[in-house]
Amino acid sequence: MTKLQDDIENYLSHSHPHSDEYHQAVREVFDDIAEVYRKEPAYRRWNIAERMLEPDRIVRFRVCWEDDNGQVQVNRGWRVQFNNVLGAYKGGIRFDPSVNESVLKFLGFEQCFKNALTGLPMGGGKGGADFDPKGRSEREIMRFCQAYMQELHRHIGPNVDVPAGDINVGPREIGFLYGHYVKLTNRWEGVLTGKSPGFGGSCGRTEATGYGVVYFLKNMLQAHDQSLESQRVLISGAGTVALYAAEKCIREGAKVITVSDSRGTRVFRNGMSEKELVSLRTLKLEQHGSLEDADCGTWHSNKTPWFAAKGAIALPCATQNEVDGKAMKRLIGNDLLALCEGANMPLTQEAHDKLIDANLLYGPGKAANAGGVAVSGLERSQNASLQSWSMDKVDTMLSGIMEDIHNRCIEHVKRKDGIYPYSKGANLYAFKKLAEAMMAYGVK
Ligand code: NDP
Ligand code: 2IT
Numbered sequence: 001m002t003k004l005q006d007d008i009e010n011y012l013s014h015s016h017p018h019s020d021e022y023h024q025a026v027r028e029v030f031d032d033i034a035e036v037y038r039k040e041p042a043y044r045r046w047n048i049a050e051r052m053l054e055p056d057r058i059v060r061f062r063v064c065w066e067d068d069n070g071q072v073q074v075n076r077g078w079r080v081q082f083n084n085v086l087g088a089y090k091g092g093i094r095f096d097p098s099v100n101e102s103v104l105k106f107l108g109f110e111q112c113f114k115n116a117l118t119g120l121p122m123g124g125g126k127g128g129a130d131f132d133p134k135g136r137s138e139r140e141i142m143r144f145c146q147a148y149m150q151e152l153h154r155h156i157g158p159n160v161d162v163p164a165g166d167i168n169v170g171p172r173e174i175g176f177l178y179g180h181y182v183k184l185t186n187r188w189e190g191v192l193t194g195k196s197p198g199f200g201g202s203c204g205r206t207e208a209t210g211y212g213v214v215y216f217l218k219n220m221l222q223a224h225d226q227s228l229e230s231q232r233v234l235i236s237g238a239g240t241v242a243l244y245a246a247e248k249c250i251r252e253g254a255k256v257i258t259v260s261d262s263r264g265t266r267v268f269r270n271g272m273s274e275k276e277l278v279s280l281r282t283l284k285l286e287q288h289g290s291l292e293d294a295d296c297g298t299w300h301s302n303k304t305p306w307f308a309a310k311g312a313i314a315l316p317c318a319t320q321n322e323v324d325g326k327a328m329k330r331l332i333g334n335d336l337l338a339l340c341e342g343a344n345m346p347l348t349q350e351a352h353d354k355l356i357d358a359n360l361l362y363g364p365g366k367a368a369n370a371g372g373v374a375v376s377g378l379e380r381s382q383n384a385s386l387q388s389w390s391m392d393k394v395d396t397m398l399s400g401i402m403e404d405i406h407n408r409c410i411e412h413v414k415r416k417d418g419i420y421p422y423s424k425g426a427n428l429y430a431f432k433k434l435a436e437a438m439m440a441y442g443v444k
Contacts, residue, residue, distance in 0.1 A: 019102035032427040079127035082108035089125030092166030113430035120377035145176035190383025193376035202379035204394035210244025212371015215402035232311035237318030258305035317342030325350030341365035
């Protein structure tokens with residue numbers, strides 16, 4: 001371990017105790033940039049490391065709302081405004097019982113690096129609440145969103161902090177949140193992204209993260225003389241990211257073998273058809289049901305895709321730490337060619353280390369899933385200029401942005417045994433960009 005890594009560990013255990021996910025995300029970045037940091041004395045003089053690890057601010061608040069029985073419920077809400085040197089804070093909102101400060105710090109920290117890679121002027125932030133929408137009626141979800149915005153609206157603004165969706169926060173929830181912001185402030189402005197295109201949203205924002213993952217994957221395969229056509233793809237998750245990644249894979253001629261949710265995995269032995277995908281989308285995104293109730297493919301209760309089937313390409317698109325060391329060993333043993341992260345930090349540290357040791361094609365989330373926030377950036381541009389661009393235009397821009405992100409990931413690294421180390425390249429590019437802006441700003 002270098003002195004820097006040692007200092008980071010001490011800083012984290014002292015200043016951010018009980019934050020396992022946050023430590024994991026930071027460690028992964030600083031392992032990759034330690035050498036560059038050591039060689040540039042200005043980084044230490046400006047204390048870039050500690051400044052980068054301390055969020056600008058964390059707003060924490062009580063969210064009180066009334067359920068359908070008239071019972072008052074209390075949840076905890078947060079907004080982590082991590083770093084705004086590259087632009088206004090930008091990042092999603094997650095509603096899930098697993099949300100806590102450690103999870104939001106890891107997501108906010110990753111978001112700063114991801115947004116730097118997009119090339120768009122966006123800082124990093126993340127928010128959410130420990131609210132569980134499962135089993136709640138639409139009216140309850142609306143009341144929760146309104147109660148959350150009741151506090152959040154004081155802290156956001158189109159040039160201050162621009163939230164969007166994440167797990168369990170899709171166009172419906174963004175509609176409820178935005179509607180309440182407009183009511184509270186009497187301002188119709190680009191303060192949230194992921195809105196419906198009918199009232200200021202961008203075409204293609206819902207599809208953007210999933211499509212972007214596949215664009216990144218294609219660039220990565222092409223740079224290594226491989227192609228996506230006919231490949232067997234294992235996808236986890238069945239939410240926004242997973243199902244649009246599946247759609248793009250099918251359209252590119254790949255075979256989507258699995259999708260999954262928190263109850264198990266649905267396997268399509270010879271690849272899912274577009275018709276089957278439409279029925280799954282209706283079930284999951286529109287009716288908020290479980291894959292268990294679908295009537296296509298075969299159902300494997302309590303199994304993850306990595307143990308339910310074999311495939312050369314893996315796209316984890318559900319949640320953090322969903323692929324552990326055992327699953328990674330199995331994927332590698334089954335001739336894994338490439339893994340691209342649709343989810344944020346889906347690999348445990350052990351799985352991550354195994355994949356790095358195996359020297360296979362690995363698209364890290366901060367690069368591979370950046371298409372979502374990139375189209376959020378395009379939504380802001382459309383709102384600011386009172387324009388509405390076509391799906392074709394947005395999709396062409398997304399594809400170009402993903403190609404640029406791919407190229408930024410290989411700007412500062414060389415091939416090792418023929419393979420580009422994308423994860424290290426992404427960390428180096430984003431770190432340098434953030435550090436340079438922080439030094440240029442002086443002590444702030
Ligand atoms: P959704 O809420 O639309 O879907 C989440 C999916 O993951 C659901 O199928 C859900 O299953 C499954 N899931 C959630 N938690 C678990 C778990 N503990 N074990 C197994 N499955 C689980 O979210 P998104 O698709 O928007 O987000 C998925 C991932 O992508 C997250 O990591 C998010 O941070 C990341 N991401 C999202 C972006 C976006 O634009 N939406 C942008 C970039 C990254 P179930 O329905 O059973 O809960
Ligand atoms: O993790 C992410 O990049 C997101 N949830 C999307 C953030 C955004 O502002 O669109």
